[in-house]
Amino acid sequence: MKTTFLAFLVFMITSSINAQDVSFGAKAGANFASISGDLTDNIDGRTSFNVGAVASIGISEKFSIQPELVYSAQGGTASIEGQDFTIKLDYINVPVLADFNIVKGLSIQAGPQIGFNITSEVDTDGGESSEVETESIEFSLAAGAQYRLDQGLFFQARYGLGITDTSDILTRKNNVFSLSIGYFFN
Numbered sequence: 001m002k003t004t005f006l007a008f009l010v011f012m013i014t015s016s017i018n019a020q021d022v023s024f025g026a027k028a029g030a031n032f033a034s035i036s037g038d039l040t041d042n043i044d045g046r047t048s049f050n051v052g053a054v055a056s057i058g059i060s061e062k063f064s065i066q067p068e069l070v071y072s073a074q075g076g077t078a079s080i081e082g083q084d085f086t087i088k089l090d091y092i093n094v095p096v097l098a099d100f101n102i103v104k105g106l107s108i109q110a111g112p113q114i115g116f117n118i119t120s121e122v123d124t125d126g127g128e129s130s131e132v133e134t135e136s137i138e139f140s141l142a143a144g145a146q147y148r149l150d151q152g153l154f155f156q157a158r159y160g161l162g163i164t165d166t167s168d169i170l171t172r173k174n175n176v177f178s179l180s181i182g183y184f185f186n
């Protein structure tokens with residue numbers, strides 16, 4: 001599976017070199033993450049951040065492909081018997097989104113996303129930290145909207161719905177709503 005993904009990524013990069021309308025940029029924003037599934041009734045959301053790089057590969061006037069490479073802080077919080085916990089499930093996410101231009105500047109986006117887990121830990125309010133068993137790769141579906149100004153500034157609202165479990169023991173999935181701002185350099 002990793003080989004297939006890497007081949008797809010190389011294809012996307014190679015395609016972007018030959019495409020006529022290619023833009024590169026950066027983005028950052030806020031994440032409002034949650035965990036759903038087994039034994040999650042007492043787990044609340046985690047508000048954190050995302051930061052990354054974006055590319056826009058124009059296929060036609062109304063359609064482009066937008067791959068991204070994003071650090072995304074996800075997880076949740078809980079309070080058990082007066083003790084507060086922060087569940088940190090941080091990922092390097094690689095969404096590859098179809099971008100459909102509706103009207104000038106406004107587009108809707110949707111596509112698959114693969115996430116590579118880089119942090120799996122639970123922190124207590126007392127400063128203690130312990131690792132959590134988590135799957136190293138996660139697949140999700142991402143959908144949202146983007147508004148892009150002529151000067152290169154853009155705004156995104158996106159929802160990522162986990163489709164694979166984060167644990168091999170329990171049925172648990174990541175869900176993330178994100179608001180981001182960014183800039184295309186060219």
